[in-house]
Amino acid sequence: MATCDQCGRSENMPYHCQHCGGTYCGEHRLPENHGCPGLDDWDDPSGIFDSGFDDSADNRGGRSSSGRLSGALDTGVGGPLGFFRGNMTFVFLGLMFITFGLQYIVAPLFDVGPDLWSALFVISPEHPLYVWTWFTSIFAHGGLWHLLVNAIVIYFFGQLVEEYVGSRDFALLFLGSGVLAGLAQMGVGIVQNDPTGALGASGAALAILGVLTVLNPDLRVYLYFFIPVPIWLLTVGYAAVSVSGALGVPILPGVANIAHLAGLVIGLAYGQHVKGRVNARNRLQFGGGRGGGGMGGRGRGPF
Incomplete structure (x- = not known):
């Protein structure tokens, strides 16, 4: 069972940040919630939330299924579809x-x-x-x-x-x-x-x-x-x-x-x-x- 790098809580379904490589719980999975260095990329038009998290601990090798299926859509904070992510x-x-x-x-x-x-x-x-x-x-x-x-x-x-x-x-x-x-x-x-x-x-x-x-x-x-x-x-x-x-x-x-x-x-x-x-x-x-x-x-x- 993985533990969150931010709070130390055990997590059955951890998230792996592809920007800093850390492992986090659901509460700290977003870059702004764990002080991710990726925050420095705010000026990037694609934002820092561009499918930056794997959906499970076993998906370290590449992009998530979501990214593979619909990578053409930019749902990052800086992208036009950012509002729809999670909604x-x-x-x-x-x-x-x-x-x-x-x-x-x-x-x-x-x-x-x-x-x-x-x-x-x-x-x-x-x-x-x-x-x-x-x-x-x-x-x-x-x-x-x-x-x-x-x-x-x-x-x-x-x-x-x-x-x-x-x-x-x-x-x-x-x-x-x-x-x-x-x-x-x-x-x-x-x-x-x-x-x-x-x-x-x-x-x-x-x-x-x-x-x-x-x-x-x-x-x-x-x-x-x-x-x-x-x-x-x-x-x-x-x-x-x-x-x-x-x-x-x-x-x-x-x-x-x-x-x-x-x-x-x-x-x-x-x-x-x-x-x-x-x-x-x-x-x-x-x-x-x-x-x-x-x-x-x-x-x-x-x-």
């Missing part, structure tokens, strides 16, 4: 609520008809080449409850995944799983000649759930703030509901089951990919209220 969960939540406002407040004010509304926000087998809907449909939702359920899941679980894999990889996971989940649902609709569209962030939310299930299957989630449930059981439950629906025995009507399964599979695969370089906490309080559906809520094809 992507909240950025995505903000986009979800902004999009909800555009759907149900702004669009009606401008008398946007149902065809244009769908063309803006719904990924549909009828219009597979409306590429913008591959992304806008992630942040659009079929109603307030649909939005709130996904927002709660992303708020609680998303912060954990972002903390452990980094903001850039988290953003790629969120957007990638959301797009692929929507495309999977759309593809099945095309094959089955079903014109039903889909919208919602549940594909990305299930991917987040899948990542944490692999990293720590015994993570305790406190449903309604007092019912302890291991996260693997939640995952199995959502998977069972989605598989049942995909096989023609829907437990929750109007849910895009293929999108759920696609997002979950992506999350499980990514969790396996990063397993061993991160440590997840062992409990999480996750509350919710009553409503008409599970993840995805009511409506036509939410995911």
Whole structure:
């Protein structure tokens, strides 16, 4: 077990500063918190926070996975994307609520008809080449409850995944799983000649759930703030509901089951990919209220 060079605290998941070579705990991992000589590089346009920390003690040989996957993005303090580092969960939540406002407040004010509304926000087998809907449909939702359920899941679980894999990889996971989940649902609709569209962030939310299930299957989630449930059981439950629906025995009507399964599979695969370089906490309080559906809520094809 490593110890922090600054405070001496034992640390299961130490951070290694690539600027000074020191080993630090989470509290002292940032250069300004341990008097890093890299502070002298403030005049460097790329800043000193340019993926300067490995994500685990075993990654001394090179750049982190985050750096390899998205090194083209400058998220240093001196870079244009510095604000988003560590905040992507909240950025995505903000986009979800902004999009909800555009759907149900702004669009009606401008008398946007149902065809244009769908063309803006719904990924549909009828219009597979409306590429913008591959992304806008992630942040659009079929109603307030649909939005709130996904927002709660992303708020609680998303912060954990972002903390452990980094903001850039988290953003790629969120957007990638959301797009692929929507495309999977759309593809099945095309094959089955079903014109039903889909919208919602549940594909990305299930991917987040899948990542944490692999990293720590015994993570305790406190449903309604007092019912302890291991996260693997939640995952199995959502998977069972989605598989049942995909096989023609829907437990929750109007849910895009293929999108759920696609997002979950992506999350499980990514969790396996990063397993061993991160440590997840062992409990999480996750509350919710009553409503008409599970993840995805009511409506036509939410995911």
